[in-house]
Amino acid sequence: MKISKFILTLVFFISLSVGAQTGQKGTFVQGEKTFLLNGKPFIVRAGEIHFPRIPREYWEHRIQMCKAMGMNTICIYLFWNFHEQQPDKFDFTGQKDVAEFVRLVQKNGMYCIVRPGPYACAEWDMGGLPWWLLKKKDIQVRTNADPYFMERAIKYLQHVGKELAPLQIQNGGNIIMVQVENEYGSFGKDASYMTQVRDAIRSAGFDKVQLFRCDWNSNFFNYELDDVYTALNFGAGSNIEQQFKKYSEVHPNAPQMCSEYWTGWFDHWGRAHETRSIDSFIGSLKDMLDRKISFSLYMAHGGTSFGQWGGANSPPYSSMVASYDYNAPINEAGQPTDKFYAVRELLKNYLNPGETIPEPPVNYPVISIPKITFKESAPLFENLPKAISSSNIKPMEDFDQGWGRILYRTNLPECSTPFKLKITNVHDWANIYVNGKLIGNLDRRKDENTINMPAVKKGDVLDILVDANGRVNYGKEIIDRKGITEKVEIQLASNSVNLTNWNVYNFPVEYDFQKKLKFKTGKANGPAWHRATFNLNKVGDTYIDMSTWGKGMVWVNGYNIGRYWKIGPQQTLFMPGCWLKKGQNEIIILDLETPKEAQISGVTVPVLDKIMVDESLLHRKKGETLDLSSEVPSATGSFAAGQGWKEVIFSKTLEGQYFCLEAVTPQNPKDNGATVAEIELIGSDGQLIPRTQWKMVYADSEEVMSGNHSAEKIYDQQESTIWSTSRSGDKISYPHQVVVDMGQNYKIKGFKYLPRTDKSSTGNIKLYNFYIKTNSFLIKK
Secondary structure (H helix, E strand, C coil): CHHHHHHHHHHHHHHHHHHHHHCCCCCEEECCCCEEECCEEECCEEEECCHHHCCHHHHHHHHHHHHHHCCCEEEEECCHHHHEEECCEECCCHHHCHHHHHHHHHHCCCEEEEECCCCCCCCEHHHHCCHHHHHCCCCCCCCCCCHHHHHHHHHHHHHHHHHHHHHEHHHCCCEEEEECCCCHHHCCCCHHHHHHHHHHHHHCCCCCCEEEEEECCCCHHHCCCCCCEEEEEEECCECHHHHCHHHHHHCCCCCCEEEEEECCCCCECCCCCCCCCHHHHHHHHHHHHHCCCEEEEECCECCECCCCCECEECCCCEEECCECCCCCCECCCCCECHHHHHHHHHHHHHCCCCCCCCCCCCCCCECCEEEEECCEEEEHHHCCCCCEEECCCCEHHHHCCCCCEEEEEEECCCECCCEEEEEEEEECEEEEEECCEEEEEEEHHHCCCEEEECCECCCCEEEEEEECCCCECCCHHHCCCCEEEEEEEEECCCCEEECCCEEEEEECCCHHHHCCCCCEECCCCCCEEEEEEEEECCCCEEEEECCCCCEEEEEECCEEEEEEECCCCCCEEEECHHHCCCEEEEEEEEECCCCCCCEEEEECCCCCCCCCCCHHHCCCCCCCEEECCCCCCCEEEECCCCCCCEEEEEEEEEEEEEEEEEECCECCCCCCCCEECEEEEEECCCCECCCCCCEEEEECCCECCCCCECHHHHHCCCCCCCEECCCCCCCCCCCEEEEEEEEEEEEEEEEEEECCCECCCCCCECEEEEEEECCCCEEEC
16 A cells, blocks of 8 residues: 555656646646645746846756756746837747747746746846837836836737747646736835736736736735735845745735745946855755745846846946846856755755656856957947937937937037036936047946036037946836936036037947948047957857956847946856857957957856946045034934834924934944845835935945945845945944935935845844934035
């Protein structure tokens, strides 16, 4: 009898995999404290990978790598703007053939979770929303208050349904869950919008599969969505009991699932490389496994944001690098890391009877490429496309351009003395020229919009070359038009002059544009394309070393492999071997500066952590000290120990534009440093004060070398990132202070403080002072 039961159990668990592979019709539903696959309890062990971030030739390899790590399911996003780059021109072929990707998952005996949006986030340009929505001046997104947005979103979802609805498990496919929108609780509370998206997904053909939505433990209760399962998202090192504490109260009989367990984090240009330790990551994963909690590793393999697809965060504006390595268990080139083997070894202890983990597939070869010198160039100002006339400044989208660079040109009036040029607003980085001579540049990351100009004569030519980086992919600032969004003014002592009568030149990212440029032998100074050819006897993956170049984009054999920027931390670009060829290959580099050396090589190890620290981005200049000696705290008190939001309500309503949080003592007397995950202020009406215009004025200390823990992390709307005082250099001791400009006066009745959300309590604050003023605090130089 014991042998028979064992055989039956073995047959059952083998049938789970066989069912995914053979196309037998099945079921997957939310049951009583467990998911039920074909009526039997099932723990989802998913790994998230994004097919647009992986060359199609490597899709199956990455799927097999996830299976070899112990996953039984693959989780994927679809990005609306990837499939509909122009209105009504849908593309689900080639690299965009999501149905083929899902079939490959099934071929390898795995299930699939689909997250179609319409909004995704994922550090992807505009969170997956298409740029052409921005041609509508009053566009609203992620709301049914804008009929145009809903009409377009529903149309997109219908096309997704045509591709994927036949692959639901109930139809013999392997799709077991489909997500409704994404992390909406951190954006809004409108249940009617989410209901309409849910209904649109159902009407698109996903009428059988288990629907779900995901949010954070701090906001999943912001709205209700009937007949849709709720999952939570959180990061490596989280306290699992704390994460599900309120969830268990609200949904006591629901299965528990972390639909995004963040294995690492993403990198920003000009900020330190992000990592998450194996110990903290594995510890919380083991805790979930012990509690029979389903999970999806975000990311199992990050891949690369090729071309223009990397997004940005705001506030403050900060764009993402091309690499989406994510410090994930499977690295950018698809190779296993120590984190991969740690997951694999852990999961061997939690397999079902008869279940085994296969060996990893063979890695693709990695090659080096000897130094290549560029001998041809195409100067940008000698390769201007046809001009478009416009009386007033308009953003890039108004000229039917989605990504790339755009040049605005006009003639200046006479200014006999030096003046200031104010641009409202630069999105995202601009070189300013007069008669072809570079005057300087403006960088949105630094909130720069004004530049000192020399005296000019009437008719002198003003050129403003704007480089669009990623569109904001998260939060309320996702309406992020590119180029120059409003106006350009000459600021004189007595008045301002709005400049008009512009010629506009578009430089798109598509290879068809780059290949038609007029190259000539010789080097070029200033913005230019540089072209070279190189021969290979064998092909393999490699990393293009861009460390001697400035800022721009690279095309190899017609493939746009992404943006680069000398500020780091990424200094190499992943070049898939499947896009190289034996014999002659072509590389074109657009550099908006002048490279130190017009040459590249292919190296075998990526450089993702070499940063050029910009002291202008620090929030305490050398010699500065905050003087609070004449200030009286608006509130003082003590935060309770432990995790979760701490709320403080004042004895009376206060008013001000600037606030200072002073950490007076730590929870642990041995701590010298302070950490904060988030700060929110509560208005007199009980609503949270918007943080989109907040600016960090001062921070006594911040860690920007060994980690990306700068002070603005306290309002970046990401609960898993923290401000941390410096861990190196001079001795750091309490008290610690941050000062924030909210952009305008607000009436405030309290504030909320969130300590770090991982298992560590290092730097958590105990005693505090809180100050609020209508004018700024005194900072001594």
